[in-house]
Amino acid sequence: MSEEFPALDEFASRLGFPLDPFQRTACERLEQGRSVLVAAPTGSGKTTVAEFAVHLARRAADRRIFYTAPIKALSNQKFRELCAEYGEEQVGLLTGDVNLRGDAPIVVMTTEVLRNMIYAESDGLDGLAFVVLDEVHYLGDRWRGAVWEEIILHLPAEVRLVSLSATVSNAEEFGDWMHAVRGDTDVILSEHRPVPLYQHVLTERELLPLYVDGAGELADRGRLNPQLIRMDDGGTGHRGSESRSAADHTRGHQERYGRRERSRGRAPRRRGRRISRSDIARSLDETELLPGIVFIFSRNGCDQAVLQCLHAGIRLTSGEERREIRAAVRATLDALEEDELRVLGVNEWVAGLERGIAAHHAGLLPQFKSVVEQLFQRRLVKLVFATETLALGINMPARSVTIERLDKFNGEQRVPLTSGEYTQLTGRAGRRGIDHEGHAVVVWNGGMDLEALAHLASARSFPVRSSFRPTPNMAVNLLQRMPLDRARDTLELSFAQYQADRAVVDQARDLRAEQRSLEGYEAAARRGSGADRKRWEDRARKLRRQLDRGRRRVEARTGTIARTFERVVDLLSELDYLIPARGPEIEVTAYGRLLRRIYGERDLLVAECLKRNAWRGIDAAGLAALCCALSYEPRRDDEAEGRWPGGAFPQAFERTLELWDELGELSERHRLASAERPHAGLASAMHGWAQGWTLERTLERSGVGAGDFVRWAKQTIDLLDQIAQACEQAEVDVDRLGRLGLRAREARRAVRRGIVETASSS
Numbered sequence: 001m002s003e004e005f006p007a008l009d010e011f012a013s014r015l016g017f018p019l020d021p022f023q024r025t026a027c028e029r030l031e032q033g034r035s036v037l038v039a040a041p042t043g044s045g046k047t048t049v050a051e052f053a054v055h056l057a058r059r060a061a062d063r064r065i066f067y068t069a070p071i072k073a074l075s076n077q078k079f080r081e082l083c084a085e086y087g088e089e090q091v092g093l094l095t096g097d098v099n100l101r102g103d104a105p106i107v108v109m110t111t112e113v114l115r116n117m118i119y120a121e122s123d124g125l126d127g128l129a130f131v132v133l134d135e136v137h138y139l140g141d142r143w144r145g146a147v148w149e150e151i152i153l154h155l156p157a158e159v160r161l162v163s164l165s166a167t168v169s170n171a172e173e174f175g176d177w178m179h180a181v182r183g184d185t186d187v188i189l190s191e192h193r194p195v196p197l198y199q200h201v202l203t204e205r206e207l208l209p210l211y212v213d214g215a216g217e218l219a220d221r222g223r224l225n226p227q228l229i230r231m232d233d234g235g236t237g238h239r240g241s242e243s244r245s246a247a248d249h250t251r252g253h254q255e256r257y258g259r260r261e262r263s264r265g266r267a268p269r270r271r272g273r274r275i276s277r278s279d280i281a282r283s284l285d286e287t288e289l290l291p292g293i294v295f296i297f298s299r300n301g302c303d304q305a306v307l308q309c310l311h312a313g314i315r316l317t318s319g320e321e322r323r324e325i326r327a328a329v330r331a332t333l334d335a336l337e338e339d340e341l342r343v344l345g346v347n348e349w350v351a352g353l354e355r356g357i358a359a360h361h362a363g364l365l366p367q368f369k370s371v372v373e374q375l376f377q378r379r380l381v382k383l384v385f386a387t388e389t390l391a392l393g394i395n396m397p398a399r400s401v402t403i404e405r406l407d408k409f410n411g412e413q414r415v416p417l418t419s420g421e422y423t424q425l426t427g428r429a430g431r432r433g434i435d436h437e438g439h440a441v442v443v444w445n446g447g448m449d450l451e452a453l454a455h456l457a458s459a460r461s462f463p464v465r466s467s468f469r470p471t472p473n474m475a476v477n478l479l480q481r482m483p484l485d486r487a488r489d490t491l492e493l494s495f496a497q498y499q500a501d502r503a504v505v506d507q508a509r510d511l512r513a514e515q516r517s518l519e520g521y522e523a524a525a526r527r528g529s530g531a532d533r534k535r536w537e538d539r540a541r542k543l544r545r546q547l548d549r550g551r552r553r554v555e556a557r558t559g560t561i562a563r564t565f566e567r568v569v570d571l572l573s574e575l576d577y578l579i580p581a582r583g584p585e586i587e588v589t590a591y592g593r594l595l596r597r598i599y600g601e602r603d604l605l606v607a608e609c610l611k612r613n614a615w616r617g618i619d620a621a622g623l624a625a626l627c628c629a630l631s632y633e634p635r636r637d638d639e640a641e642g643r644w645p646g647g648a649f650p651q652a653f654e655r656t657l658e659l660w661d662e663l664g665e666l667s668e669r670h671r672l673a674s675a676e677r678p679h680a681g682l683a684s685a686m687h688g689w690a691q692g693w694t695l696e697r698t699l700e701r702s703g704v705g706a707g708d709f710v711r712w713a714k715q716t717i718d719l720l721d722q723i724a725q726a727c728e729q730a731e732v733d734v735d736r737l738g739r740l741g742l743r744a745r746e747a748r749r750a751v752r753r754g755i756v757e758t759a760s761s762s
Contacts (some may be wrong), residue, residue, distance in 0.1 A: 007029050011055045017433070027052045028512060030130075031188045035161040037136070037178060039171040040190040042427030043397055043438075046164045050132045053084070054161045058090075063129040063711065066150075066520070067108045070138045072097065073369065077395055078134075079108040096718050097760040111138075111147045116599065118154045119477040128159050129432045132143060136163040137464050143601070145467035148495050150474065153181060167191060168465045175400065177498040180505050195438050199457045201228055202402070203444040204275060205285050207443035210442075210457060221458060228450055246337030275443050277305040278312035280402060281357070281383055285316060289439050290382040295425050297387060297408035299705075302359040305385040306352045316356030316382040324759065325353050325380050332367050337759050343696040344706055355383035360390050363707040366759040388425060395430040402441040405455065406453065419455070420462025466496035469673075470565040472572055472604040476592045479578065484569070484586050486515055486563045492554055496559045511550050518543045564672070590732035597726040600719070602630050602675045605660055610726065610737065614655040617648040620746040626688035627647050627723070627747070629680045632717040642703070643682045645687035653680060679694060682712055688747035689713070690750040706755065713756045720748040 008027045012019055019027070026036045026049040038046050050067065057065035067082070069075045072095045079093045092101035094109040101107075114131070121405055131151070141149035147279060152161065161182065165171065167189075175187030198218055199210035208228055213219040277294070284292045296302050317325070329350055333341065349368065351359055354595040358372045358381050375381040376396050387406075390396065405423060407414045417425075430438020442453060470491060491497070492508035518540055525536035554562075567584065572578045577592035588596075595607040609615055615626060625645050644650050656678060664674040685693075685702035695706070702709050727741030752760065 007031050007059060008052065011052050015048075020190070020192075020194070022188050022192075023048050026186075028160065029188070029258075030160065033160070035178065035182060035185040036188055037161075037163040037165065037171065037175040037185060038167040038190075039167055039189045040169050041193045042424070043430060043432055044190060044194055045432065047134075050134065050162050050164060051085075053130045053132060053160075054086075057129050058086070058105065060129070062127050064107070064127045065129060065130040065132070066114060067106065067132045067134070068114050069108070069134045070111060070141075070144070072110060072133065072167050073109055073366070073373075076370070077110050077373070081395075082106055082108065094296055097138065097714055111151060112144075112599065115147045115150050118151065119596065121481075125156065128156070130160050130162060131155060132162045132164065133166050135166075137165040137168050140155075140464045140467060142467050146471075146474075149466065149468045149496070152178060152495075153490060153493055155182075157182065161185070166427070166462075167463075168290060168462060169462045173499070174464055174495070177495050177505065180498070180509055181493045193430070193438075194432050195435050196440045197426065197429055197440055200439060200441045201225075201448075201453075202275060202280065202283055202441050202446050203228075203231065204265060207283055207441065210453065224450055224454060227673045231444070231478055233310075264301060274311075274445070277308045277385070277404075278314055280404075280443065281309050281312075281314050281316075284383065284400060284402065284441070285314075289441070290316065291376060291379055291386070291398050291662070292383050292400040292402060293390065293396065293398045293428055294383065294385045294402040294404060295390075296385055296404050298365045299359075299361040299387060301404075302361050302385040302387060306357050306359050307348065309357050310348070310351060310355065314357065317354065317380065321356070321380050322354045325375060326350075328375060328378075328380070329353060329371060329597075332371050335367070337754065340695050340755050343694075343699060350675075353381060353690050356380065356513070358384050360384050360386040361707075362387065362389050362711065363705045365707045365710060365755070368707070389565060390428075390582050396428065397434075398428055398438075399431065400441055401426050401429040402437040402443065404443050405445065406442065406448070406456070416452070417456065418462065419459030422456040422464065423459065426457075435491065446669070466494065466499055468494045468496040468561070470561065470568050472568060472577070472607075473595060473599055475565065475568045475572060476577060476588050478593050479569070479586050480588045480593065480596060486512070488565060489515065489551075489554075489584075491561045493564050494561055500560060507550060507554050511547060511554070514543060514547050514550070516549065562698075567670045567672055571666060571672060574666070577607070590730070594726045594730055594732075594737075597729070598722050600631075602678065605656070605663055605675055605678070606630060606719070606723070608659045608663065610723070610740070611690045612659065613736065615652045615657055615740070618652050618743070619647060620743050620750055621645070621687050622647050622649040622652060622689040623740075623743055624690040624720065624747040624751050625680075625683040626652055627681045627719040627744075628686035628712060628716045629653060629678045629718050630656075632712055633676070633678050634679050634681050641683075643684050644680055647685045647687075649683065649687065653678075653683070682709070685709065685711065686716060686751070689756075690747060695755055710759045712757055713751055714760060716762075717748055717751055717756075720744045720751070724748065 005028055008024070008031050010428070011027070022038070022040060023045055029036050030049070032051055036049065038049050040046050054065055054067070057063045067078055069078060075095050079091060082091045086106060090104055090106055092104035092107040094102050094107060094113045096110065096113060106312050111133070133148065133151070136148060139145045155161070161178070163178070168174065171189055172187055175185060181187040201208050201210055209225055210224050210228065211219045211222045213222050269689045280294055284290050295307065296305060333346060336344070341759065344365070353375065358375070360369055360372050372381060372384060373396055377383055384390070384396070401421070409414045426440035429440055440457070478490065482490070489508050489511045493505055493512070498505040521536050521540035521543060525533050525540060528536055569578060572592065573580060577589055577595055579587040579589055581587045591607065591611050594610060595603065598606045615623065622645065626649065644653065660675070660677060667674040681705065682702055682704070683697050688701055689698045699706060699709060724741045724744035727737040727744065730737040
């Protein structure tokens with residue numbers, strides 16, 4: 001064991017493989033007390049660096065580590081992995097749905113939970129040594145990306161960050177920003193895939209390589225396959241002498257895996273028709289490219305693909321494997337009620353699993369998705385038809401990834417895949433330690449643009465662009481902790497501002513340091529007397545002038561984030577959430593402190609409803625329906641709202657919409673974006689569910705699948721939790737808000753039952 005890196009040597013000795021150079025470099029920097037940003041391809045072993053951070057934290061009895069992930073499924077998966085490694089008593093889980101052992105030395109959580117802990121100045125941050133930000137490139141997400149920036153900006157300075165990212169083209173810029181705002185951050189890049197990735201096109205006749213070398217053999221890059229070019233030009237697609245070697249490669253590929261061509265149940269492919277999903281399944285099976293993931297950008301398409309394979313007689317499992325699958329499924333089914341099993345139509349789901357085929361998408365029940373993931377990891381399920389949500393880092397490595405088409409519907413129109421999306425999807429192909437190579441397959445269609453495909457296949461990375469913007473909740477949380485000028489300086493440190501003008505961030509960092517010095521001078525002046533006091537006051541006066549000049553320089557550059565923040569502050573002041581006080585101080589009112597505990601796009605609308613008693617007379621079921629309407633986002637802009645619940649809901653919802661209109665006009669006057677209109681599309685179903693409706697009746701009323709209903713029920717529970725906590729801790733209108741808090745708790749219990757409760761623990 002070396003003297004320089006004893007912890008790393010101890011850690012490496014327990015691994016069953018040697019560390020790659022980028023892994024060793026990143027781990028060495030962590031042991032030296034620095035933060036790291038590790039950008040490397042999917043499947044390259046980035047998580048080994050995070051595991052070393054856990055090892056470092058565990059070496060000291062009083063140090064803790066938080067492991068954050070962007071989605072609950074990833075958090076649950078990492079929680080299971082860490083429990084298996086360190087023991088259940090050492091690992092906690094905080095996802096909003098689950099609060100389990102939050103005081104453990106290792107805690108897995110979603111990023112929103114950590115952001116909320118920081119703003120609440122939670123005691124749980126005591127002893128925190130490391131935070132892992134998995135999938136940190138999610139910072140560019142339009143809706144949730146700001147959460148990552150808030151964490152990076154506001155975590156205590158002594159906490160080291162382990163940021164894990166896909167290969168992004170501006171990793172150095174991202175790392176430079178992190179170094180500027182947190183100090184001592186190293187960027188470790190690796191573009192090497194441990195398992196090479198080969199590109200293919202599945203035509204009506206056979207699987208052809210996209211690239212070939214000079215000898216016509218499969219290559220991971222190089223010249224386009226001449227046979228595909230002829231097909232793209234409208235040729236017959238029959239093999240000619242110039243492309244014979246490429247076609248020969250396909251047969252050689254089968255032989256290389258020792259697989260004989262099988263005709264079991266194989267239907268002849270007719271030229272000119274769309275390649276069916278059962279044809280895709282057969283081709284992947286025959287060429288030994290299973291286990292595989294086929295990405296279809298439609299939930300219904302994924303479900304239909306499984307049915308098509310069942311009807312075509314596709315079977316990918318042995319008798320022993322089917323027995324293992326049945327045993328694994330039984331535990332999940334035993335947790336469901338008889339009427340739930342009937343409504344969910346589990347027979348087709350189980351039939352698909354037993355044949356080694358499954359769907360995976362956001363509309364699937366969480367516990368069903370979990371079963372699919374675990375069976376795929378055990379190589380019992382061989383083929384998964386999935387939407388792109390599966391590409392968010394869930395540990396489901398495959399030998400091949402197939403993309404059915406190179407465009408998708410974005411809610412308004414069909415748009416081409418970006419190089420970043422293509423990289424994320426195909427990055428799942430090739431399992432380190434299992435496969436010698438990974439394979440990306442694109443299904444041929446008559447309108448395919450080979451040059452566009454070649455561009456997607458050759459692009460190895462994509463840039464991260466900040467989506468950061470100040471929100472009402474962010475404003476009151478900042479101003480509760482610091483004066484206005486410091487809050488502005490902090491926001492000037494955002495990655496959004498850094499990308500707009502890198503110099504502003506450097507200046508803002510200096511201003512923050514000078515502000516801390518000024519506070520020290522002022523404290524010394526208060527303690528001093530006579531000449532000492534005069535000297536400290538003189539230094540403070542000079543530093544104030546220097547700070548003012550610096551702030552004017554920053555404002556003269558761009559200041560877009562700060563100006564938006566000031567408009568938010570003006571709006572909140574007009575609504576009495578903030579009160580300007582003396583100098584740079586701004587007082588957060590009692591209702592402002594209530595707003596601190598409401599998160600989400602409609603944070604201000606919810607706070608206004610609480611402040612102005614918009615929900616008077618509402619019962620628990622009606623409150624559940626209101627929270628559903630405030631959480632729900634329809635999948636289509638033209639989705640009808642359907643029938644509203646009865647009771648006090650219509651009046652309460654009308655008052656909510658009136659407040660939404662008022663806030664929209666006020667936001668427009670302050671040149672701020674307004675929140676989307678609340679949508680009551682699921683309100684009636686949620687109201688009935690909270691009153692005790694059966695699952696069958698609820699789903700009939702909702703018009704959505706069971707998985708979608710459960711997902712929105714969990715979002716409803718989350719908002720009810722926020723409202724309950726905000727009302728219980730209210731410092732104004734205590735009796736009225738206290739009663740509403742109790743009602744929110746009652747509504748939460750009414751919603752969290754049956755299949756919703758079962759799914760919350762998955």
